[in-house]
Amino acid sequence: xxxARAPHxxxxxxxxxxxxxxxxxxxxxxxxEHGFTATxxxxxxxxxAAQRAFLASLPPxxxxxxxxxxxxxxxxxxxxxxxxxxxxxxxxxxxxxxxxLAGLGKDGSLVAFVADLFGxxxxxxxxxxxxxxxxxxxxxxxxxxxxxxxxxxDAELDGEFRDQPEPVRLPGCVAVPGADILQPxxxxxxxxxxxxxxxxxxxxxxxxxxxxxxxxxxxxxSAILRQPxxxxxxxxxxxxxxxxxxxxxxxxxGCIRWLDTQPDKSVLFVxxxxxxxxxxxxxDELARGLELSGQRFLWVVRSPTDSGADPGANYYxxxxxxxxxxxxxxxxxxxxxxxxxxxxxxxxxxxxxxGHRATGAMLTHCGWNxxxxxxxxxxxxxxxxxxxxxxxxxxxLHEEIKVxxxxxxxxxxxxxxxxxxxxVVNDTMNSEEGxxxxxxxxxxxxxxxxxxxxxxxxxxxxxEMVAKWKERTFA
Ligand code: UDP
Numbered sequence: 122x123x124x125a126r127a128p129h130x131x132x133x134x135x136x137x138x139x140x141x142x143x144x145x146x147x148x149x150x151x152x153x154e155h156g157f158t159a160t161x162x163x164x165x166x167x168x169x170a171a172q173r174a175f176l177a178s179l180p181p182x183x184x185x186x187x188x189x190x191x192x193x194x195x196x197x198x199x200x201x202x203x204x205x206x207x208x209x210x211x212x213x214x215x216x217x218x219x220x221x222l223a224g225l226g227k228d229g230s231l232v233a234f235v236a237d238l239f240g241x242x243x244x245x246x247x248x249x250x251x252x253x254x255x256x257x258x259x260x261x262x263x264x265x266x267x268x269x270x271x272x273x274x275d276a277e278l279d280g281e282f283r284d285q286p287e288p289v290r291l292p293g294c295v296a297v298p299g300a301d302i303l304q305p306x307x308x309x310x311x312x313x314x315x316x317x318x319x320x321x322x323x324x325x326x327x328x329x330x331x332x333x334x335x336x337x338x339x340x341x342x343s344a345i346l347r348q349p350x351x352x353x354x355x356x357x358x359x360x361x362x363x364x365x366x367x368x369x370x371x372x373x374x375g376c377i378r379w380l381d382t383q384p385d386k387s388v389l390f391v392x393x394x395x396x397x398x399x400x401x402x403x404x405d406e407l408a409r410g411l412e413l414s415g416q417r418f419l420w421v422v423r424s425p426t427d428s429g430a431d432p433g434a435n436y437y438x439x440x441x442x443x444x445x446x447x448x449x450x451x452x453x454x455x456x457x458x459x460x461x462x463x464x465x466x467x468x469x470x471x472x473x474x475x476g477h478r479a480t481g482a483m484l485t486h487c488g489w490n491x492x493x494x495x496x497x498x499x500x501x502x503x504x505x506x507x508x509x510x511x512x513x514x515x516x517x518l519h520e521e522i523k524v525x526x527x528x529x530x531x532x533x534x535x536x537x538x539x540x541x542x543x544x545v546v547n548d549t550m551n552s553e554e555g556x557x558x559x560x561x562x563x564x565x566x567x568x569x570x571x572x573x574x575x576x577x578x579x580x581x582x583x584x585e586m587v588a589k590w591k592e593r594t595f596a
Contacts, residue, residue: 126229126230127156127157127158127182127230128158128230128593129159129225129230129231130157130158130231130232130233130234130235130590131159131160131162131221131231131233132145132147132148132159132160132161132162132234132235132237132257133162133163133218133237133243134161134162134163135211135237135238135239136166136207137167137395138169138172138395139259139394139395139396140237140238141161141163141167141175141176142175142363142364142490143257143259143333143363143490144161144235144259145161145176145179145183146362146364146365147235147359148160149180149183149365151587152180152183153180154580154583155583155584155591157587158184158230159182159184160183160184160185160225161176161179161184161185161186162185162187162188162218163176163185163186163187164187164190164210164214165190166190166193166210171468186221188218189217191210191213191214191217192213193206193209193213201312202305204239204317205312205313205316208242208319208320211236211239211240211241211242211243212242214243215242215243215245215246218243219246219249219250222234222246222252223250226251232252232253232590232591233252233254233255233590234246234247234250234252234253234254234255235255235331236255236256236257237256238256238258238259238260238268239320241319241320241326241327242323244323244326244327245326253328253589253590253593254326255327255328255330255331255586256324256327256329256331256354257330257333258330258331258332258333259333259489260333260489260510260514261332261334261489261514261517262293262294262334262339262346262358263291263297263342263514263517264303264489264510264513264514265330265332265346265356266292266293266294266342267289267291267302267303267513268320268321269321269324269325269352269353270291270321271306271317271321272318272321272322274289281299281307281308282299282300282306282307282309283300284299285299289302291342292342292345292346293339293342293343293344293346294339294342294517295517295520297516297517298516300512301512301513301515301516302512303510303513304508304509304511305317324353324354326354327354329355329356329357329586329589330354330355330356331357331359331583332356332357332358332359332360333361333362333493335360335361335568335569335578336572336578337568337569337578338522338568339358343358357582357583357585358579359579359582360579361494361579362493363472363493363497364490366470371470372470374465374466374468374469375463375465376463376465376470376474377470377473377474380419380474380479380480383417383479384417384479385478385479386478386480387416387417387479387550388417388479388480388481389411389416389481389484389549390419390471390474390475390482390483390500391407391411391418391420391483391484392420392421392469392471392483392484392485392486393421393423393485393486393505393507394488394491395488397423397488397507397508398425399423399425399426400425400426400427401425401427401428401449403425403536403537404422405539406536406537406538406539407537407539407542408450408454408539409451409542410537410538410539410540410541410542410543410546411458411542411543411546412454412457413539413542413543414542414543414547414550415461416461416547416551417461417462418458418463419462419463419464419465419469419474419480420463420464420465421465421466421467421468421469422446422450422464422465422466422467423446423467424445424446424449425449428444428449446466446467447466450464471491471494472494475494475495475498475500482502482503482549482555483495483502483503484503484505484546485502485503485504485505485525486505486506486507486511487502487506487511487514488509488511488514489510489514492514492518495562496524496565496566496569497566497569498566499559499563499566500562501524501525501526501555501558501559501561502518502524502549502558503525503527503549504518504525505527505528505537515527522561523558523561524561524562525558526545526554526558527545528542528544528545529541529544529545
């Protein structure tokens with residue numbers, strides 16, 4: 122008998138850094154804590170310099186493979202939503218994935234396949250290869266619960282979510298007004314809506330669902346979803362699974378050097394994730410609000426959505442803005458704020474920024490990775506949701522967990538005015554309400570640390586999962 126081969130896991134990430142990062146980090150943990158080797162599978166369509174640098178920074182035991190581009194021109198030409206593109210891309214990539222898994226399975230070491238939220242249709246490729254098929258859900262239990270209940274909600278619902286008189290109540294979760302529910306569900310006649318219902322149905326086929334959340338942040342939902350029940354697979358909260366600060370994040374824009382010169386907890390970090398951008402008018406108001414507040418800030422600026430920059434291109438590679446984004450700032454803004462502010466174009470080493478002693482709060486679009494990164498570093502938030510499930514995350518962070526404030530939204534067009542930005546920034550940096558948030562987020566930060574340490578809930582949950590996979594090595 123030869124030396125035992127390390128068990129191997131293949132993990133498929135949907136396009137977008139917000140998806141690739143947690144999937145790759147899960148792979149890194151499976152290697153570091155459990156001795157697995159892994160292949161992170163991405164799509165050629167999402168190849169970017171930032172992604173390549175990130176994947177290259179993983180340990181040698183975590184390799185990567187890229188699925189060849191599949192034609193999507195028909196959908197792009199028809200103006201398909203991003204959710205439709207991601208779903209069809211996954212479906213059309215099943216043959217290439219099946220071939221890849223067959224290759225990886227040859228030596229008998231492949232013990233599991235894990236796909237992320239848009240990958241439910243790829244689970245059959247693993248089934249065909251005789252490998253257990255799991256999902257890794259990169260958002261929270263509120264969102265997972267919505268997906269699992271969606272086929273039922275779809276059957277029961279009369280009209281659109283936003284027209285419902287009552288908020289949506291999912292077991293153990295904060296009540297969410299219909300208008301704040303997941304953006305692609307806001308038009309029930311759309312393809313994106315149909316795809317989400319389809320995924321909700323297919324999630325039931327998974328052998329288990331790993332979730333990037335932790336018990337202390339969603340205790341009630343976790344207690345409910347951890348109970349096995351007919352109709353939904355076992356749910357494993359194993360988070361936070363977040364990016365390591367040294368993974369391909371250099372300080373090309375000088376953020377860290379600048380933070381080094383600032384007082385402790387004094388800087389508001391402003392970032393809208395890997396693809397989020399504002400309209401030109403909204404960008405002006407944000408600039409005005411920050412300037413009026415007089416607070417220190419570090420702002421990652423993207424070209425405005427109405428500047429002709431393609432938001433879809435931003436999605437696939439947010440580290441580039443088509444135009445030089447700083448030129449869209451109000452005239453004189455950089456000069457007037459240079460004593461207190463730093464503005465960087467397109468991309469910042471976010472985890473390093475959040476971990477810096479000078480960072481005091483984050484104004485965030487509420488992408489779940491950003492939320493977890495903020496919580497893990499004990500940084501309270503200002504919630505400024507833009508798309509996807511960010512509005513429901515904002516409801517949860519503000520109303521239930523109480524680690525975020527929200528600016529007032531005035532006017533039917535959803536515009537946030539400079540004065541209201543100034544108020545929410547000052548309240549966050551400098552008020553009793555801000556202090557209460559800081560206390561709460563510090564408690565959660567401690568809970569993330571103990572949860573991930575030996576004997577903690579997230580650690581035990583991943584162990585449980587891994588024990589099942591390891592059984593296969595010796596079966
Ligand atoms: N990110 C970063 N620098 C940036 C913007 C984003 O490092 O300037 C990283 C961030 O740390 C997070 C991910 O990109 O890990 C964004 O994921 P999230 O779920 O917050 O939002 P999405 O980009 O999916 O909307």
